[in-house]
Amino acid sequence: TCQPTIRTYTTQNQEDRLNTQTLNTQISHHSISLPPRIRKMLRLTSKRIAQALASRSAQSPAVQVLPRHYHERVVDHYNNPRNVGSFDKSDPTVGTGLVGAPACGDVMKLQIKVDEGTGKIVDACFKTFGCGSAIASSSVATEWVKGKQMEEVLTIKNTEIAKHLSLPPVKLHCSMLAEDAIKAAVKDYEAKRGINANATPEAARLEKAADA
Structure with missing residues (x-):
């Protein structure tokens, strides 16, 4: 008998993590021209966003789809x-x-x-x-x-x-x-x-x- 498979979709969380990684990259790229105080503030903001995303992922598990499968x-x-x-x-x-x-x-x-x-x-x-x-x-x-x-x-x-x-x-x-x-x-x-x-x-x- 053909067993159904579980497909897990985390599109939104993946997109959020990508945005966070992009922000960190931009901070590093522009760190030479930014004052130390601004760089510190941006890194702190990025860290808080990452923590919030991790918390949301734990509270809202990824959607599980059980598609009908034929033999x-x-x-x-x-x-x-x-x-x-x-x-x-x-x-x-x-x-x-x-x-x-x-x-x-x-x-x-x-x-x-x-x-x-x-x-x-x-x-x-x-x-x-x-x-x-x-x-x-x-x-x-x-x-x-x-x-x-x-x-x-x-x-x-x-x-x-x-x-x-x-x-x-x-x-x-x-x-x-x-x-x-x-x-x-x-x-x-x-x-x-x-x-x-x-x-x-x-x-x-x-x-x-x-x-x-």
């Missing part, structure tokens, strides 16, 4: 998403699944292209409007369905995608969208081919063979 696989699929694009949804070899999550506004379209001779998914693509977890889940789903038979992709579960991406509980709905999109794409393809969407894969194959 490296999510970052990878978000920055370099696989198989982004679209197929012609009217193509009889293409199945299109369009699903959405009203709660968060994520919308996912996943498409599969099937070899009619072998029944194997030869290509897949997606377009997703949503968060990084939704995009990563879509990207992983398209990678996992390629090269598989229709009945195989129906066994892909959202829990497997979530585990692969180390999604937190609040992002599990993103992996569920991916599973639903796969099922919807298969159902759309089967509807185009006249296959009973409610039948088992084995029954669908037998029905197709009987019609041949």
Whole structure:
């Protein structure tokens, strides 16, 4: 699991210390032309400023920022998403699944292209409007369905995608969208081919063979 890191920002204190150092430098630089009494007064003022800054730093600790971090696989699929694009949804070899999550506004379209001779998914693509977890889940789903038979992709579960991406509980709905999109794409393809969407894969194959 990716552990969050703590970034500490002390911009204001660093700037104040820089100003104090600048003042000391200026005092040293002009010390030849300044009377001893003035030099002493300026050095005393600089010392008091430094003490005040140290006291303020102790009383006001630096701000700690805990940014949300995604697992490296999510970052990878978000920055370099696989198989982004679209197929012609009217193509009889293409199945299109369009699903959405009203709660968060994520919308996912996943498409599969099937070899009619072998029944194997030869290509897949997606377009997703949503968060990084939704995009990563879509990207992983398209990678996992390629090269598989229709009945195989129906066994892909959202829990497997979530585990692969180390999604937190609040992002599990993103992996569920991916599973639903796969099922919807298969159902759309089967509807185009006249296959009973409610039948088992084995029954669908037998029905197709009987019609041949």
